Amino acid sequence: MMVYKEADTPIHRMNPMPKIIWAITILILSLIFDNPVVLILLFVATIPPAIFGKIIKEWSFFVKLGLFFIPVIVLLNIAFNHNGEHILYTLGHNLPFFGSPVITLEALFYGIMMGIRLLVILSAFAIITLSVHPDDIVMLMLKMKVPYKSVLIVSLSSRFIPTLLSDVETITDVQRTRGLELDRGSIIKRIKNRVPVLVPLLANSLERSVEIAEAMEARAFGENKKRTFYKELKLSHADKLVSVFIFSTLLVGIIARFLGYGTYEYYPVLSPIELESIILGVLLFSMLVIPYVSVWITYNSSEPLAHGGRQ
Amino acid sequence: MNGEWREGTVLTEGLHFTYSGSQTPALVDVSITIDEGEFVLLAGPSGSGKSTLARCLNGLVPHFHGGRFGGKVVVCGLDTRRATVAELARHVGFVFQDPENQLVSMEVEREIAFGLENIGLPKDVIGKRIEEALDTVGILHLRKKHPKELSGGEKQRVAIASVLALHPNVLVLDEPTSELDPQGAEDVLKVVERINDELGITVILIEHRLDRVMHLVDRVIVMDRGRIIADGEPREVMKDERLRETGTEIPPVVDLTLKVMEHYEPDILRDGFKIPLTVKEGRKILRPLFRRVNGVEWKPQTHHQTGKTVVLIENVWFGYDQPILKGVSLNVRKGEFVALLGRNASGKTTLLKHLIGLNIPNKGKVVVCGLDTRRATVAELARHVGFVFQNPNDHLIADTVFEEVAFPLKSMGYDNIEERVNEVLKLLKLERYRDCYPRSLSGGEKQRVAIASVLAFEPEILILDEPTRGLDFSLKEYIMKILDEYRKNGRTVIYSTHDVETAARHGDRAVIMSEGKIVIDDEKHKGLANALLFSPQINRMIQSFRRYGVPDEILTVEEALEVIDMGLRRGER
Known part of the structure; x- marks a missing residue:
């Protein structure tokens, strides 16, 4: 369910190259900035492609996964990080190893922002997973002159992921009917309980890989002659232009960071939000959203007959 | 390349093979000649060497599966010891048993392109061949599908299309239907029949269920413990006692006819009749006999369970x-x-x-x-x-x-x-x-x-x-x-x-x-009883004898013989 599905939307039709550069840009920007405004705006920038691509339902699964982790990150942060001046709660007792822990407003806020950073990355990743055909990623790699055998490994792995998942499901079922209780006992016991699932899974995969190799050789794989490619990723001038534009967003971000914009002090007290960082956030946001808005407008203004689907 | 070759399309001479690490030979002195356009069924119990023989034909044995190899295999003029598997792939298409593990691409079109890309054909030729292969196999509507969206039968047809695109002279299929349901199996076999009939491609098929294919093939080769024990026309091979001894499933209609000949009517095949291979032929040959056993009071043995x-x-x-x-x-x-x-x-x-x-x-x-x-x-x-x-x-x-x-x-x-x-x-x-x-x-x-x-x-x-x-x-x-x-x-x-x-x-x-x-x-x-697809072969045949008063709940050869026995004895008294 959480994988690519064929659909005719402006986002699905968009060339994978700019989309992947876009996701990498968001990843890097979210890692170099810790300003709350920038982080939140980066997250908001990932929403329009999800809407235009009609993948909101699947996308929200990934976001919910992230939301599930935020409390964990926050808890860990307030438990181990006692910086900050606004103490919300003090534990009276002296604990071994922890000392006398305090919970501070600053640590709480920092934890939340780190959670949002995770959300940004997950969301951008979700857009790529849901709107780029795995084959397009393969073709993109070929376009970037990655050796065919390496590309083939990527392609074969993604081809057999669904097979592997259904294998896990069946084998788990089999071992449960043999009296295996996966979710019982201590953590060590639970991990040990998985062994009867792992062994057949690995053995099946090994046997499968031999069969796949056989089938590939039987269709002339490994012939010395130069291999041709039936489908190649086509990059139009427009695609190149969009890619360059998105890449320039990354450059803007990196330069701004070097000039000291978009930083934020969480400790010892939360510093005020500066106007510069708001301007920077809005600038990055606009630059990241413009490509999607423009493909959406072009799509809607073109004749419906011209919608040919993925190349 | 596709030069001229003498003798058969497929030729093996004194072929022996033992897998490395194994003591018992998988193939013993196998010599066969298969001519262009023949449709050959390879039968025999599991472990009799059918799959190994099939893999000898496209060079997977001995190039992929190592072992001790003796004798000679020549396919389309190429000696398989010298030719590579990739070279042989242009002449011999191979379809495997498992529908899942032979599809390596994420889209049907790309799957068919895979072999063509490997041999370095230009793009426009590949495009043409894809269309042709999709059309021949009747899967044009599947061209954009991911393998996980396909049924087993569809996957096998994609596999067939993907080797057909390489324009092979010989198609080898290793139990292509054993993991499919009856409908999927029939779809696949229809395609294979068509490829043989209309394209004249030599077909070598391994299949356990003889009743599905007997009427389609020109020739049956039976193997047991690595040896060929029978080789000939389907109707001749069916009569061969050695086939039964290997534990191969004899199609019920054939089985019934042979047993009727043995016990009741030795000359049922007079007037130029041959051993029946299908329900239609079975009806024609056995009709006179069943007319004579009309009105038999026969009830099938049933166990009625009344437990909790x-x-x-x-x-x-x-x-x-x-x-x-x-x-x-x-x-x-x-x-x-x-x-x-x-x-x-x-x-x-x-x-x-x-x-x-x-x-x-x-x-x-x-x-x-x-x-x-x-x-x-x-x-x-x-x-x-x-x-x-x-x-x-x-x-x-x-x-x-x-x-x-x-x-x-x-x-x-x-x-x-x-x-x-x-x-x-x-x-x-x-x-x-x-x-x-x-x-x-x-x-x-x-x-x-x-x-x-x-x-x-x-x-x-x-x-x-x-x-x-x-x-x-x-x-x-x-x-x-x-x-x-x-x-x-x-x-x-x-x-x-x-x-x-x-x-x-x-x-x-x-x-x-x-x-x-x-x-x-x-x-x-x-x-x-009395269904179309879900009735066993004997019942489908007997359905038309109902009007002579033959009990219509007969399902198996044994039950049919029981009825015949009762009917004929009654006449004696």
């Missing part, structure tokens, strides 16, 4: 996005032997999984041995219900057969494990594999180990999901007999199958599912 109800399924609805089961109700009594039939995706496996709590109904309820599956855990249910899954490989985790069978006993906390294991190994004739690594055994042996590991804790209810899939005839019969013995000890056996003939010979009740509903649930003679 052990499985109660009440109006079960189940599904994720879409319902898979739509209001299924079923009641199974102690001591019953139930066959669950139906196409793939009709809900058989889904229903079976309800009986051990792996699936919990969205609506309705399932009570097994007094336990409501909504409340009991799988582990609790597993003490009463044994479940053998389709693929024995998913069962096998241990280093030896002994440990494999002991594993569930240990996790359920049984004592006297040693004794129980030995007993069940004996029952399934697995004693000599006691210390072997289970995964190194043959398919049929692995299936027996999987069944043994479940039988060891003597569940009250035994459930098997397609236990006979891909097995040869004698093994099928053996396993069904063990199951029959097991239920006679007051236990219940429920199994799913595609194989109507097996369901006709064994068990006593047939439940047929279609699109998530039970459409037929009856004693097997009532349930399987």
Whole structure:
């Protein structure tokens, strides 16, 4: 369910190259900035492609996964990080190893922002997973002159992921009917309980890989002659232009960071939000959203007959 | 390249092969010549060397599977010892048994392009060949699909298209239908027939179910223990005693005719009649005989179980996005032997999984041995219900057969494990594999180990999901007999199958599912007779004799012979 599905939307039709550069840009920007405004705006920038691509339902699964982790990150942060001046709660007792822990407003806020950073990355990743055909990623790699055998490994792995998942499901079922209780006992016991699932899974995969190799050789794989490619990723001038534009967003971000914009002090007290960082956030946001808005407008203004689907 | 070659398209001379690490030879002195355009069926029990011979033809043996190779194989003028597998791939298309593991791309079009890209054809030629291959195999509508969206039969047709695009002279298919349901199998075989008929491509097909293909082929080669033991026209080979001795399944109509000739009417084939291979031919030849046995008072032997109800399924609805089961109700009594039939995706496996709590109904309820599956855990249910899954490989985790069978006993906390294991190994004739690594055994042996590991804790209810899939005839019969013995000890056996003939010979009740509903649930003679697709071959033939007063509930060769015997004796008196 959480994988690519064929659909005719402006986002699905968009060339994978700019989309992947876009996701990498968001990843890097979210890692170099810790300003709350920038982080939140980066997250908001990932929403329009999800809407235009009609993948909101699947996308929200990934976001919910992230939301599930935020409390964990926050808890860990307030438990181990006692910086900050606004103490919300003090534990009276002296604990071994922890000392006398305090919970501070600053640590709480920092934890939340780190959670949002995770959300940004997950969301951008979700857009790529849901709107780029795995084959397009393969073709993109070929376009970037990655050796065919390496590309083939990527392609074969993604081809057999669904097979592997259904294998896990069946084998788990089999071992449960043999009296295996996966979710019982201590953590060590639970991990040990998985062994009867792992062994057949690995053995099946090994046997499968031999069969796949056989089938590939039987269709002339490994012939010395130069291999041709039936489908190649086509990059139009427009695609190149969009890619360059998105890449320039990354450059803007990196330069701004070097000039000291978009930083934020969480400790010892939360510093005020500066106007510069708001301007920077809005600038990055606009630059990241413009490509999607423009493909959406072009799509809607073109004749419906011209919608040919993925190349 | 495609030069001229003398003699046959496929030629083997004194071919011997032994896999490395094995003591027994897989092929012994195999010499055959197959001419261009021939449609050859390769028959014989499992482990007789059919697959190995097939792999010799495209060079996978000895280039991919190493071993000791003797003799000579020449295919389309190429000596396979000197040619590479890739070179041979242009001449010999190979379709494998497992539909899943031979598709390497994420889209059907790309799958077909794969081989063409490998041999370096230019783009425009590839495009043309893809269209041609899709069209020949009749899968134009699947061109953009991901393999996971395809049924088994569709996957096999994609595999055929992907080798056909290479324009081979010979097509070799290694049990292409053994994992498919009857409809999927028929779709695949129709395509193969067409490729042979209309494109004149030489076809070499391995298939266990002779009744499906006998009428299509020009020639049958029978193998046993690595040797060719019979080779000739289908009708001639059918008469050959040696075929029966290998334990190959003789199509029921052929079997009946041969037995009638042996016991009652030796000259039934006069007037230029030949051994019948299809229902149509069977009717023509056997009609006069059945006319003479009209009005026989024959009732099939039935076992009516009156034991207590052990499985109660009440109006079960189940599904994720879409319902898979739509209001299924079923009641199974102690001591019953139930066959669950139906196409793939009709809900058989889904229903079976309800009986051990792996699936919990969205609506309705399932009570097994007094336990409501909504409340009991799988582990609790597993003490009463044994479940053998389709693929024995998913069962096998241990280093030896002994440990494999002991594993569930240990996790359920049984004592006297040693004794129980030995007993069940004996029952399934697995004693000599006691210390072997289970995964190194043959398919049929692995299936027996999987069944043994479940039988060891003597569940009250035994459930098997397609236990006979891909097995040869004698093994099928053996396993069904063990199951029959097991239920006679007051236990219940429920199994799913595609194989109507097996369901006709064994068990006593047939439940047929279609699109998530039970459409037929009856004693097997009532349930399987007088249907089109779900009647066994003998019954389909006899349906037209009903008007002579021949009992129409006959399902098997034995029952047909019984009726003939009664009818003819009556005349004598």
